[in-house]
Amino acid sequence: xxxxxxxxxxxxxxxxxxxxxxxxxxxxxxxxxxxxxxxxxxxxxxxxxxxxxxxxxxxxxxxxxxxxxxxxxxxxxxxxxxxxxxxxxxxxxxxxxxxxxxxxxxxxxxxxxxxxxxxxxxxxxxxxxxxxxxxxxxxxxxxxxxxxxxxxxxxxxxxxxxxxxxxxxxxxxxxxxxxxxxxxxxxxxxxxxxxxxxx
Amino acid sequence: xxxxxxxxxxxxxxxxxxxxxxxxxxxxxxxxxxxxxxxxxxxxxxxxxxxxxxxxxxxxxxxxxxxxxxxxxxxxxxxxxxxxxxxxxxxxxxxxxxxxxxxxxxxxxxxxxxxxxxxxxxxxxxxxxxxxxxxxxxxxxxxxxxxxxxxxxxxxxxxxxxxxxxxxxxxxxxxxxxxxxxxxxxxxxxxxxxxxxxxxxxxxxxxxxxxxxxxxxxxxxxxxxxxxxxxxxxxxxxxxxxxxxxxxxxxxxxxxxxxxxxxxxxxxxxxxxxxxxxxxxxxxxxxxxxxxxxxxxxxxxxxxxxxxxxxxxxxxxxxxxxxxxxxxxxxxxxxxxxxxxxxxxxxxxxxxxxxxxxxxxxxxxxxxxxxxxxxxxxxxxxxxxxxxxxxxxxxxxxxxxxxxxxxxxxxxxxxxxxxxxxxxxxxxxxxxxxxxxxxxxxxxxxxxxxxxxxxxxxxxxxxxxxxxxxxxxxxxxxxxxxxxxxxxxxxxxxxxxxxxxxxxxxxxxxxxxxxxxxxxxxxxxxxxxxxxxxxxxxxxxxxxxxxxxxxxxxxxxxxxx
Numbered sequence: 134x135x136x137x138x139x140x141x142x143x144x145x146x147x148x149x150x151x152x153x154x155x156x157x158x159x160x161x162x163x164x165x166x167x168x169x170x171x172x173x174x175x176x177x178x179x180x181x182x183x184x185x186x187x188x189x190x191x192x193x194x195x196x197x198x199x200x201x202x203x204x205x206x207x208x209x210x211x212x213x214x215x216x217x218x219x220x221x222x223x224x225x226x227x228x229x230x231x232x233x234x235x236x237x238x239x240x241x242x243x244x245x246x247x248x249x250x251x252x253x254x255x256x257x258x259x260x261x262x263x264x265x266x267x268x269x270x271x272x273x274x275x276x277x278x279x280x281x282x283x284x285x286x287x288x289x290x291x292x293x294x295x296x297x298x299x300x301x302x303x304x305x306x307x308x309x310x311x312x313x314x315x316x317x318x319x320x321x322x323x324x325x326x327x328x329x330x331x332x
Numbered sequence: 333x334x335x336x337x338x339x340x341x342x343x344x345x346x347x348x349x350x351x352x353x354x355x356x357x358x359x360x361x362x363x364x365x366x367x368x369x370x371x372x373x374x375x376x377x378x379x380x381x382x383x384x385x386x387x388x389x390x391x392x393x394x395x396x397x398x399x400x401x402x403x404x405x406x407x408x409x410x411x412x413x414x415x416x417x418x419x420x421x422x423x424x425x426x427x428x429x430x431x432x433x434x435x436x437x438x439x440x441x442x443x444x445x446x447x448x449x450x451x452x453x454x455x456x457x458x459x460x461x462x463x464x465x466x467x468x469x470x471x472x473x474x475x476x477x478x479x480x481x482x483x484x485x486x487x488x489x490x491x492x493x494x495x496x497x498x499x500x501x502x503x504x505x506x507x508x509x510x511x512x513x514x515x516x517x518x519x520x521x522x523x524x525x526x527x528x529x530x531x532x533x534x535x536x537x538x539x540x541x542x543x544x545x546x547x548x549x550x551x552x553x554x555x556x557x558x559x560x561x562x563x564x565x566x567x568x569x570x571x572x573x574x575x576x577x578x579x580x581x582x583x584x585x586x587x588x589x590x591x592x593x594x595x596x597x598x599x600x601x602x603x604x605x606x607x608x609x610x611x612x613x614x615x616x617x618x619x620x621x622x623x624x625x626x627x628x629x630x631x632x633x634x635x636x637x638x639x640x641x642x643x644x645x646x647x648x649x650x651x652x653x654x655x656x657x658x659x660x661x662x663x664x665x666x667x668x669x670x671x672x673x674x675x676x677x678x679x680x681x682x683x684x685x686x687x688x689x690x691x692x693x694x695x696x697x698x699x700x701x702x703x704x705x706x707x708x709x710x711x712x713x714x715x716x717x718x719x720x721x722x723x724x725x726x727x728x729x730x731x732x733x734x735x736x737x738x739x740x741x742x743x744x745x746x747x748x749x750x751x752x753x754x755x756x757x758x759x760x761x762x763x764x765x766x767x768x769x770x771x772x773x774x775x776x777x778x779x780x781x782x783x784x785x786x787x788x789x790x791x792x793x794x795x796x797x798x799x800x801x802x803x804x805x806x807x808x809x810x811x812x813x814x815x816x817x818x819x820x821x822x823x824x825x826x827x828x829x830x831x832x833x834x835x836x837x838x839x840x841x842x843x844x845x846x847x848x849x850x851x852x853x854x855x856x857x858x859x860x861x862x863x864x865x866x867x868x869x870x871x872x873x874x875x876x877x878x879x880x881x882x883x884x885x886x887x888x889x890x891x892x893x
Binding site: 161162163164165166167188189190191193195197206209210213214215216251254255258262265287290294295296298299300301304307308310311312313314315316317318319320321322323324325326327328329330331332 | 372377378379380382384385386388389390391392393394395396397413414415416417418511512513514515516517518555556557558562563680681682683684685686687688719721722723726727728730731732733735736737739740741742743
């Protein structure tokens with residue numbers, strides 16, 4: 134038997150007292166972070182998502198959606214994580230916001246005042262609520278196996294909430310986050326106004 | 333060639349393989365541990381251990397690409413960004429589903445000891461006797477008393493936290509302080525105790541997350557981060573890497589060889605003994621042989637069985653251990669994904685601090701004591717209570733500052749629990765070598781033909797209804813039963829395919845986990861289980877492995893092996 138790389142490593146291992154016959158240890162897989170260029174969307178799209186997100190989660194005395202740059206993460210999640218059907222619905226939802234701004238105010242969404250933006254998205258949110266309830270009832274009767282997609286604005290709202298509260302800004306500045314709690318207290322005092330834990 | 337001979341070879345490095353290596357090396361044997369996947373070094377290789385959602389490119393969620401790459405894993409929770417790479421590559425290592433079977437495999441050093449659920453319970457006296465009493469499958473060849481001292485032994489070393497409750501149905505062990513119940517769970521426990529007249533109990537989960545440090549072993553107690561699956565930099569829970577492997581390495585008697593797929597146990601049919609193993613290097617495809625006096629097979633239930641099926645086929649078509657007619661049969665898992673959840677009123681001035689990686693446990697109460705049902709055996713519940721976070725249903729809250737403020741605060745308390753039911757051993761539930769399909773290395777692959785039967789289906793009715801009853805009896809609101817369907821394998825508790833027994837004609841292993849047809853081959857992972865009980869099984873594999881290793885070394889000394 135000829136000596137190969139492993140046998141050689143084994144001898145080295147024996148000589149150094151190391152138990153492992155292995156050259157290339159590998160860890161849990163870590164994937165690189167993504168940029169807008171790796172998504173289906175443009176920088177302008179990301180900026181638009183941020184503006185929409187800011188209406189849903191505005192800056193108050195704490196940071197809002199734009200501070201957390203939810204737009205970029207929305208673009209990444211829609212590109213990589215959504216099914217084709219979800220992606221289509223999301224894109225249609227964004228388009229309908231733009232259309233509704235034109236038809237209601239005769240202006241681009243980005244040119245609307247904060248109040249106009251809020252009123253416009255609130256009307257979409259109401260519409261989504263009615264739509265989702267109807268659909269829920271219908272699917273209960275049909276007993277569909279396949280989950281129906283919610284209203285496209287619901288997708289946008291859910292994604293805004295998700296990308297905001299899983300962001301470093303959202304978790305630390307709007308919610309509470311402790312990296313290493315060190316103990317468990319199941320009888321921890323709470324008073325109204327105290328923030329929820331991020332995780 | 334002397335380099336290729338060892339006193340003992342351990343196939344696999346998971347929970348039971350790690351214990352085999354520790355026990356055998358500490359007793360002075362030179363041991364070779366073979367692992368089919370890559371090495372993972374304690375702490376250093378836990379590359380995601382300190383990450384939070386925002387440190388991942390998709391915030392920890394699965395991508396469509398991941399879903400495409402993992403057609404089995406995608407069916408349930410294990411497919412996610414943080415644990416990517418900790419599951420077998422399904423394209424390289426396929427299997428065949430005669431019936432749907434979800435098989436979650438960890439092909440790397442430490443195996444599923446890095447990603448296990450950590451709940452650690454003892455089987456009880458009845459668990460070891462029920463098969464014999466009820467005439468189901470075969471009787472265990474051992475009793476609780478045979479394993480009890482070994483439970484003591486492994487609990488002390490592994491570090492199990494839990495309460496001592498004095499219940500026959502769930503024997504107490506050598507525990508560190510329990511992880512506490514929270515204020516809601518404590519009150520529910522008291523109400524259940526009262527409503528069911530002391531016949532049902534809600535206790536803290538018994539878990540291999542430590543509440544006291546083990547400085548001698550370099551392990552710190554749990555820090556309540558609840559990131560166990562990413563590998564614990566504190567060594568806070570039991571894994572091969574945190575616990576058994578360092579002990580084995582310390583002896584100077586251990587050699588670990590990653591990327592080593594064991595393809596066959598070499599068998600001397602005249603002496604009726606194994607002489608060693610053949611392996612294929614997963615990276616180079618080169619083959620090697622290693623010899624040893626004894627062999628511990630700890631490749632996980634199904635892969636240990638696969639290895640036996642591929643060995644000594646010149647003597648038995650069905651492989652080593654198949655002379656019983658039971659090799660690959662009697663597949664068991666725990667059936668679950670059924671239970672109830674509810675809303676809890678009040679406790680608005682209470683919250684929880686820290687992320688407890690465990691919850692509560694309700695030990696089996698069905699077919700126990702005077703109780704008699706239209707099925708045999710029983711189930712236990714695992715659950716927890718907590719306040720809702722930002723992910724709760726926000727449909728009614730609109731958008732804007734009001735929405736933001738509302739979800740920035742915790743929601744109501746809620747409680748839920750899931751039943752884990754015993755699955756009976758049934759000869760017709762089996763795995764076998766598929767006649768056509770091959771894996772990346774040209775090796776045959778397993779086919780699964782497993783389903784739950786009438787006994788499990790009847791039990792499931794109670795598994796939901798009893799949960800509803802207990803929550804209603806303890807004053808919970810909006811109590812909802814659920815059944816999310818169960819498919820075999822989802823419990824990730826595969827068991828039974830090389831069972832222990834008293835007779836070589838009906839069992840693969842004897843009472844010391846020796847293969848009847850090759851007494852120097854020990855199988856001490858889940859494959860050896862004669863029945864499943866309803867409790868999480870890993871602690872029992874630890875105890876049986878330590879017991880078998882002790883016996884093996886004694887037998888070696890006596891010259892019997």
